Amino acid sequence: MIQQDWSLLWPKIAEATGETLYMVLATLALSGLLGLVVGLALYATRKGGILQQRAVFVVLSTLVNVVRPVPALIAIVVLSPMTRELIGTAVGTDAVIFPMTVIATFGVARIVESNLLAVEPGVIEAARAMGTGPVRILLTVLVPEALGPLILGMTFMLVALIDFSVIAGTVGGGGVGNLAITHGYLRFDTRVMVVTVVILIVLVQAAQLLGNVLSRKVLRR
Amino acid sequence: MTPSQQPDTPRPLIRLRDLSKEFTGGTRAVDRVTLDIAPGGVFGIVGHSGAGKSTLLRLINLLETPTSGTVTVNGQELTALGSRQLRAARRDIGMVFQQFNLFRSRTVLGNVAYPLRQAGTPRAQARDRAHQALRFVGLADQARRYPEQLSGGQRQRVGIARALATQPPVLLCDEATSALDPQTTGEVLALLRRVNDELGVTIVLITHEMEVVRALCDRMAVLDAGRIVETGPVREVFAAPQHPTTRAFVRSAVQASPLLDLLPAALRKHGVDEAVAASVLAEVSA
Structure with a gap:
């Protein structure tokens, strides 16, 4: 066992952290957008919803329930043929963004749906009484009214994605997880292990802090 | 609808014809309601909770889709409109809610x-x-x-x-003062009075408080189990309630008032006929 010099390790640690941030933030952006759309659709098409569409709701809801219980690691493996088709490779930082986005999208969708359901029905009725159409109600009433909880929900997703990215790292995804396995585990370098854990803690803390500050700003409390 | 109100009243701002709303499960919240509301006034719809007041009000701007019957507001038959036109029509019907819904x-x-x-x-x-x-x-x-x-x-x-x-030329008020304390209720009622007087906006309000009707409305309808059981000028309904539900409402309103002693004078002031006044007083003290 040859312990590498810190001067050689730091660049690797910095690079791995950058990769992790890239994976997590790219996935968050993609799944945030897609999940918002799916969540809005779930909310609107449900029974008694403002765009009630039973068939659409059943399909979406079933899809969400099928995808969500799949463990992250399994998803990466199962989706790898599609990943290769789409990205050109099933290995590496770019490649894992695809399965991560798929899983996260449906998680975000449920978060969005449940937060929208918590919006006071009275304000929707008020908007309807003013002659506002369903799509506008979704975008100009429901999303703004639920924004505080939505930000907290997205923060929860961001933290989950950091965890997810570490798992992805162990199966060729790169980033901090990969570093922990290749240097910390396979080379028995406890220092690297400790550093990666500290990095993950710092990332999670930062994500949570950002989410709390933003949601507090929106909720004005 | 009393036939006597027909000839001299202007074209109604709101025309409800044979309007019914049945919810899934068969409950008839509103049962064949026919009602004309003239422009310019304050029209009160009273009834106990569960009488269908809220549903009836929400049928006027079609927040609730009627099972049968027609709704015409300002000459436009809302029940005949497509969703886009209906949304445009709703901009001419203001609505105020019990829980404000801001x-x-x-x-x-x-x-x-x-x-x-x-x-x-x-x-x-x-x-x-x-x-x-x-x-x-x-x-x-x-x-x-x-x-x-x-x-x-x-x-x-x-x-x-x-x-x-x-x-909008018309404002629908869904128990607009029921979530407020008496003092604030007075403020909001005074504001609605100004809305009607100064802006000429026709107001339709539903309430279970006869005080509100007495303070604000010129005409009223009493709703019982989804049906209109009595309608007419507030003064007449108060003076000579016909239906048992109306009598109960009038009695509750009068008994709730500490000004019971002033009632005879008030009845005289509003031009209520002596004989009617006497029967009202008998009814109230009973």
């Missing part, structure tokens, strides 16, 4: 400007008109605050300003 994510000004923006009014103009509406309800200085920073009475005044922003 947007928490928007400022007071943002709330009042919202219906204007939805109607396509340019931003600057919407702001001006929203400010104007806020001045009318006496909240010009609260424009930049958020609903949760206001008292209940102030919130309802914002709700009224928002409902009036698009300058």
